[in-house]
Amino acid sequence: MYAENEILFPYTVIPSLRRVRSAKFQALVERVLSGSQHHDETLAFILMMVRLNGCISCETDSFRAMKGCASCALQTLRRFKGEDDELIGLFEQALADVRDFAQKHPHWGIEPIPLMPRPNSM
Helix, strand or coil, X not given: CCCCCCCCCCXXXXXXXXXXXXXXXXXXXXXXXXXXXXXXXHHHHHHHHHHHHCHHHCCCCCHHHHHCHHHHHHHHHHHCCCCHHHHHHHHHHHHHHXXXXXXXXXXXXXXXXXXXXXXXXX
């Protein structure tokens, strides 16, 4: 009856978002997947999705949770009314938040090394 889900947006769901939205968002997904789970950009993507999906308020017995995290994320991104530039902006804000946290808490081991040069379109 219950789908596989986590308490917050899991790293394992990111690959299922490869073909959602435009090429710009797809490039962001690929960039994030090229790093480790501990990379600042990966954590920022997860944070962005937690905020977009409303993971904090998700209850384990809710309809949303029963559908599973992947279905919830896909539905959230499909229903997002803004342009992909707005999603990229939300990612950049989450990245700034993660980097701020990493600087204040170096013992968490967040990897701040850039994955690859950013394309001009992002």
